[in-house]
Amino acid sequence: MTDLDAVKIVFAGPVGAGKTTAIRSVSDMPPVSTEVPLLEDVDGDKTTTTVALDFSTLLLDDGTVVQLYGLPGQEHFGFMRAIVLSGAIGAVLVLNGADEQVAEHCREWxxxxxxxxxxIPIVVGITRTDIAPAFDLGEVRAVLRAADMVTPVMTFDARESAQTGQVLRSLLAVALADAC
Known part of the structure; x- marks a missing residue:
């Protein structure tokens, strides 16, 4: 795949989008996580939030180690973004399709x-569309068009390893195409 022994990919997005869950679902080892109890209400049954980062690894068939990092979603931890994104070959922007502000979150992130x-190469993965009958993928695509971005956008279940793996493969394809 690459001449590198390891590549770094970052999962980014708002609180409750599914970044930590996605990393857990696809990792080869239990992630190192800096989750603490939430001090503010969010939709659903979420009770913890990432305050520094999540980290784990995934070994590809060709021997490449993929380092998986998750950013905290809360704005007051925004200073972590530059630190964690340094050296990354790409980012997965994870958005919650059940959030009525999904398009605005996409724009902000x-x-x-x-x-x-x-x-940095980015792919957009949208979770929780199974519980959001009003979700419109077109709204997110409109945000990307307005930003002059051509990138894969897909829905996925962050709990499912195969689906999260597909998102990662899409990012690797975009990142490697950009590198050529």
């Missing part, structure tokens, strides 16, 4: 990622 890691 794209701007943030561009601010701290301009030009």
């Amino acid at each position: 794209l701007a943030s990622l561009n601010e701290v890691a301009a030009g």
Whole structure:
């Protein structure tokens, strides 16, 4: 796949989107996590949040180690973004499709990622669409068009290893194509 022994991928997005869950579902080892109890209400049954980062690894068939990092979603931990994104070959922007503000979160996170890691390859993975009958993928695609971004956008279940793996394969394809 690459001449590197390891590549770094970052999962980014708002609180409750499924970043930690996605990393857990696809990792080869239990993730190192900096989760603490939530001090503010969020939708659903979420009781903890990441305050520094999540970290785990995935070994690809060709021997490449993929280092998986998860960013905290809360804005007051935004200073971690530049630190964690340093050296990453790409980012998965994870969004919660059940959140009525999914398009706005997409816009905000794209701007943030561009601010701290301009030009980094990004794919967008949207979770919880199974519980969001009103979800419209077109709204997220419109945000990407407005940002002049052509990138894969897909729905996935962050709890499912195969689906999270597909999101990662999409990112690796985009990142490696950009590297050529």
